[in-house]
Amino acid sequence: MTTKANSIVKPLSAVSMPVSMDKTLFRFKRVGESFVQKVLPALIVGFLLILIWELLTSSQSATLPSPSRVVTDTWELIINPFYNNGGTDVGMGWQILASLERVAYGYSLAVIAGISLGVLVGQSTWAMRGLDPIFQILRTVPPLAWLPISLAAFQDSNPSAIFVIFITAIWPIIINTSVGVRNIPEDYRNVAKVLSLNGYEYFTKVMLPAAAPYIFTGLRIGIGLSWLAIVAAEMLIGGVGIGFFIWDAWNASMISDIVLALVYVGVVGFLLDKFIGFISNLVTRGTSN
Amino acid sequence: MSKHYLSIEGVNKVFGQGNKQSCVLKNVNLHIEKGEYISIIGHSGCGKSTVLNIVAGLLPATDGVVILDGKEVNSPGPDRSVVFQNHSLLPWLTVYENVALAVNKTFKKTKTAKERHEWILKSLEMVHMSHALDKRPAEISGGMKQRVGIARALAMEPKVLLLDEPFGALDALTRAHLQDEVMKIQAEINSTIIMITHDVDEAVLLSDRIVMMTNGPEATIGEILEIDLPKPRNRIEMADNPKYNRYRQAVLRFLYEKQRKVEVLVSAEKPKPAQASLKKAASA
Numbered sequence: 001m002t003t004k005a006n007s008i009v010k011p012l013s014a015v016s017m018p019v020s021m022d023k024t025l026f027r028f029k030r031v032g033e034s035f036v037q038k039v040l041p042a043l044i045v046g047f048l049l050i051l052i053w054e055l056l057t058s059s060q061s062a063t064l065p066s067p068s069r070v071v072t073d074t075w076e077l078i079i080n081p082f083y084n085n086g087g088t089d090v091g092m093g094w095q096i097l098a099s100l101e102r103v104a105y106g107y108s109l110a111v112i113a114g115i116s117l118g119v120l121v122g123q124s125t126w127a128m129r130g131l132d133p134i135f136q137i138l139r140t141v142p143p144l145a146w147l148p149i150s151l152a153a154f155q156d157s158n159p160s161a162i163f164v165i166f167i168t169a170i171w172p173i174i175i176n177t178s179v180g181v182r183n184i185p186e187d188y189r190n191v192a193k194v195l196s197l198n199g200y201e202y203f204t205k206v207m208l209p210a211a212a213p214y215i216f217t218g219l220r221i222g223i224g225l226s227w228l229a230i231v232a233a234e235m236l237i238g239g240v241g242i243g244f245f246i247w248d249a250w251n252a253s254m255i256s257d258i259v260l261a262l263v264y265v266g267v268v269g270f271l272l273d274k275f276i277g278f279i280s281n282l283v284t285r286g287t288s289n
Numbered sequence: 290m291s292k293h294y295l296s297i298e299g300v301n302k303v304f305g306q307g308n309k310q311s312c313v314l315k316n317v318n319l320h321i322e323k324g325e326y327i328s329i330i331g332h333s334g335c336g337k338s339t340v341l342n343i344v345a346g347l348l349p350a351t352d353g354v355v356i357l358d359g360k361e362v363n364s365p366g367p368d369r370s371v372v373f374q375n376h377s378l379l380p381w382l383t384v385y386e387n388v389a390l391a392v393n394k395t396f397k398k399t400k401t402a403k404e405r406h407e408w409i410l411k412s413l414e415m416v417h418m419s420h421a422l423d424k425r426p427a428e429i430s431g432g433m434k435q436r437v438g439i440a441r442a443l444a445m446e447p448k449v450l451l452l453d454e455p456f457g458a459l460d461a462l463t464r465a466h467l468q469d470e471v472m473k474i475q476a477e478i479n480s481t482i483i484m485i486t487h488d489v490d491e492a493v494l495l496s497d498r499i500v501m502m503t504n505g506p507e508a509t510i511g512e513i514l515e516i517d518l519p520k521p522r523n524r525i526e527m528a529d530n531p532k533y534n535r536y537r538q539a540v541l542r543f544l545y546e547k548q549r550k551v552e553v554l555v556s557a558e559k560p561k562p563a564q565a566s567l568k569k570a571a572s573a
């Protein structure tokens with residue numbers, strides 16, 4: 001313990017740097033430390049996994065490509081994410097964006113409808129008794145099972161995919177919102193009553209902030225499910241989109257393309273989750289008490 | 290029509306239905322004049338908060354009426370602001386915003402935005418919280434939160450200020466400090482106050498009258514003690530004041546002799562139930 005402290009102090013005092021230099025050095029050190037603690041383990045494990053993968057698939061008889069094969073096979077795709085040859089022959093960037101666009105539509109609708117219904121169910125005992133059993137049944141239907149029905153209803157693939165996203169994302173949003181609204185402390189309700197807040201004021205000033213942590217839990221689960229569902233739905237409906245890209249690659253036996261697509265899907269899903277988490281932190285900062 | 294500022298007339302309160310019914314309050318009558326400081330004291334669970342909530346309009350009375358300034362009370366409103374036991378500040382709003390929510394709502398029509406802003410600052414100044422305008426409740430101490438709660442309630446210029454054990458969760462020093470502040474504020478603006486308390490000293494020091502409630506169920510007002518001590522009162526001088534000590538004794542006698550809480554569950558296990566409950570009550 002003491003020796004360690006000495007070893008940190010000594011070089012600094014010996015050189016007697018200006019204070020600002022001390023500080024930058026210190027900050028640099030802190031950043032370095034958090035890098036070592038948080039990022040480095042993941043990098044090491046990732047590297048090891050790729051190494052194992054490389055070893056397992058290096059023989060001639062392997063059915064799956066090795067990481068190095070994947071990179072050489074898909075190099076054109078990697079360096080040209082935004083080429084456009086018309087039709088479905090577009091870069092990975094466009095494929096991802098097309099999928100994200102569908103998710104954006106379906107998810108936005110689910111957020112609006114989900115929070116509204118969640119508030120209704122959370123506020124009114126009768127709405128809860130009437131709607132909750134129906135929600136509990138419908139939410140167990142797998143996302144893809146909705147696809148044929150929506151294709152029949154919309155007669156078009158794009159709205160059907162959007163509907164599948166919507167119906168997948170909405171349940172966790174409804175359920176978490178309603179739990180959040182039901183759990184608003186009696187005290188806050190009483191404060192609102194004493195101040196005679198009207199419905200709109202109560203909704204914006206008390207209910208939404210009080211339920212925000214719950215709502216964001218729902219939103220975060222919802223975005224994850226949306227991203228899971230879009231890839232599956234796009235495999236079936238075709239067109240531009242990362243899901244159909246995977247299906248297309250499978251039909252053309254381009255396994256390396258599939259691997260690359262999976263990496264993209266994983267990274268984008270991760271970023272979506274982090275994005276909602278970031279907004280959640282921003283909005284609910286200071287509300288925990 | 291009653292000639293008192295605030296009248297509680299024949300109020301009964303029954304909770305529950307059917308055979309789970311329990312009659313918590315039975316025939317509560319109380320008349321309060323403008324500018325009076327009333328304390329309600331009684332054992333835990335006797336129905337003090339229920340009385341306060343009925344006056345606030347947060348609970349409906351089963352029978353009887355509450356009349357404030359000639360009008361019957363039947364819903365909550367800004368003319369009867371409440372300071373809740375656990376401050377009840379909205380944690381997502383800053384100190385300033387918490388008070389602003391009340392002020393902007395109450396004086397939307399009668400004050401300009403600038404007047405309201407100044408009024409918010411003045412209210413917070415009154416409880417010495419001007420230094421923490423932009424802090425959130427999580428960032429200030431329990432005593433400070435309670436101050437902001439009081440500022441929020443006072444800022445609404447209520448006809449009656451209702452305090453439900455406002456200092457109950459605070460340490461003795463902070464409590465004394467806040468009691469002094471409330472005394473000062475009341476002397477300044479002569480507000481009408483009903484305060485629930487467990488603390489005998491607090492009741493005698495602050496009140497014009499102490500309302501002592503009998504034990505529930507079917508609790509009602511047992512005695513009303515008029516505190517005839519000149520204001521402003523000083524807690525140190527009061528300690529040697531024979532009159533003050535007689536009032537204290539009167540309240541203690543009511544609570545621990547006439548209305549001694551019979552703790553059935555405790556007495557079944559412990560050999561000395563009377564002492565146990567006395568100790569507990571004294572420390573409360």
Ligand SMILES: Nc1ncnc2c1ncn2[C@@H]1O[C@H](COP(=O)(O)OP(=O)(O)OP(=O)(O)O)[C@@H](O)[C@H]1O
Nearest residue numbers: 304305313331332333334335336337338339340505
């Ligand atoms: N909503 C309710 N439903 C049923 N019973 C209730 C309800 N609210 C209060 N009671 C009962 O009424 C009685 C009085 O409660 P109240 O909260 O008024 O007591 P109190 O005197 O304020 O107690 P304390 O000093 O502990 O705060 C208690 O026995 C309680 O169980």
Ligand SMILES: [Mg+2]
Nearest residue numbers: 337338339453
């Ligand atoms: Mg109470």
